[in-house]
Amino acid sequence: MIPEPQCVFLRAADNFAPCVDYVARTFSRWARFRCEICTPEEFVGKPRPEHPSFVIYYGTRDDFQAWFSSVEKKVKGQPLVGISRSAFFGQSFLESPDLPESPSQLLDMAKEEGFSKHVEHVGERVCFVDVDLIASSFWFLTRYEEYVISPPEAHDRFLCSFSIAPTEMYDQPVVNRWFEQLKALVLRLAKKEDTMLVPRKATVVLTHDIDLLRKYRGLAGVRRTISAMMHGDAREATSEIRMASLVLAGLRRDPFDSFDEMFSLKERIGAPSTFFLMGGGDAPLDGDYSLEDQNVRELIMRILSKGDEIGVHPSYETYRSPELIQKETKAVEEAIGHPVIGARQHYLRFALPETWYALAECGLRYDSTLGFADKSGFRCGWSGCLRPFDIEKRIELPIIELPLVAMDITLAVYEKIPPEKAVERLARLMDASETPGGAFVVLWHNTLHDRRAYPGYWDTMEYFLFASAGTVEFTTAGKMCEEFELRMVHTG
Known part of the structure; x- marks a missing residue:
């Protein structure tokens, strides 16, 4: 060496x-x-x-x-x-x-x-x-x-x-x-050579926040959906009512039930990924499932059987509460049968530096929340893992941050980038992330499969990932964290 x-x-x-x-x-x-x-x-x-x-x-x-x-x-x-x-x-x-x-x-x-x-x-x-x-x-x-x-x-x-x-x-x-x-x-x-300048593929960390499993969540969910649609185009509202009826009658799959397509693509391109599951939360914007539900247990088994990683997705009100994060982390650990090492906060809610302290107090080794909700890019000016710093106490924190670079909903809802141009945007960000130890961390929701709400974006994400296969190296957030920890052993 x-x-x-x-x-x-x-x-x-x-x-x-x-x-x-x-x-x-x-x-x-x-x-x-x-x-x-x-x-x-x-x-x-x-x-x-x-x-x-x-x-x-x-x-x-x-x-x-x-x-x-x-x-x-x-x-x-x-x-x-x-x-x-x-x-x-x-x-x-x-x-x-x-x-x-x-x-x-x-x-x-x-x-x-x-x-x-x-x-x-x-x-x-x-x-x-x-x-x-x-x-x-x-x-x-x-x-x-x-x-x-x-x-x-x-x-x-x-x-x-x-x-x-x-x-x-x-x-x-x-x-x-x-x-x-x-x-x-x-x-x-x-007059020394840079031994790090070895040609290598870009690193892509594919992640999924599992917020909702069903768009039509019983009669209450249908009423909310129809109410929202009634404020828009009448024909869209009628079409939405028809779709809800077919789903509840068991004649159509719920739009959010996209895991067959997701796993099929992941298998074709050889991409492991990290799934962040919710372990609780009862705020209006929290998840619609329990880890004890049969379909959730089946999803967990499917994720683990593919060699993918599971992290915790702390609920809406947890970002300032180590007690709630601890409770939800324990729930996920009991459901998957082994310790969880990483997290991403729901709705990207984050308080500096309180959330890092809360996550570290629960024994979590990394977080992957720090991306902007309204813009894709490098919020910390950084690609890859880093140690956070508490400015007020002027100390380095005992947790790793792996900043989020691009989220599908950001492209579709906040930046309003047309689907046909979103591929170009993702490709530019992926290219920009290339640096020794760098990573393009991308968030792909199962809910993106709702083609009425996000027309063209599911196809965009599939095309981008498929086109990138062979030219990039896919890995999980947890493995990025482990590589960074090993590097710190050698450099301090």
Whole structure:
């Protein structure tokens, strides 16, 4: 095995050191570097059996130049990159939601030619990057603005439309892109090859939130459906009444009963997936099934027999309640006969950082909720797994986040992308997710099979997945989590 390059990351020992250290650790885990974090003074004063592969200094330009001038002879020949420190980590921290740098600069830095414009060569194998990539990465990875802005939304969700960042910044995992450019720079200075740049397929994590199993849930369900249709086109209402009658008479399958088609496609393309099942909840927007129902037991057996993963889908009111999450997780575990390791919150309801704490308290190892309900894309600026961070306590949390990238209902209902164009949108997001350790996490509901409500979208999802087969690697959310945990063992 080729040993990982050793990186030393230098920063001030101030109140914001834990925040800076978090970004440094996230970078080193992604880049597969062994990373030591210390102050500039500690670096100079500490004897070392060998020189590190390279050094990254985070500070203002003046501080960097003054420090480099004082130690130039001692670090001569040492690859060294300075990164500008803005005023973000300062007195207005957690008061203003603003980005540390201008959006245009940050988007420019995601491209090689744009990044190079902000790199100043100040000596032999010594460079200075004049954009604060550390604070900017922190802003996205931690969802900093969500600690400052209160979401005025019916379901208490933070929507992309609330973000002060331009929407195009979420079309790619910008933090991964910055890390790619930074890693390429330090390896060039160190005259080392990137052992991670091995051609590989994109990774797709196919997931399913099982919210509802039946559209026509007895007479009450039919009444709700008919009432909703009566406010629309009269012919549609008549057609809906006819369909409900046929389903209740046993002459037609319920539109939400789409598992035969779903499993058939999964088998043809060799795609394992993760199903998130509800273990309770009695809010109006919660599920319509019990884990003890015979059809649910049969579905569970079918999922497990295919080698797929089952996680818990905590109900509508659980996102601030570890007690409710614990109760529902236990119910799912009893139904499937083994421990559950992951979750996705119903309706994507999530409170930072309370929901992470609640999930971790229940022994869950990962969450896959953090995607925007109203826009597909990279909410954390990140593709793949990461450790979340509590900004207020300034600590890393003992759980893994695998951010959701695309949800079928987002495309159909919120973004209103026509089915024929949704394939192109999914393909662009999948391509953007490609980075070492990255993953295109997509949510495909069984309810999408309701062709009256979502005309053309089931076919769109089938076509996209079938067309991707052979060019991508399918895996489960749980396996992504396990790979990330193994990486942390080696890099810290």
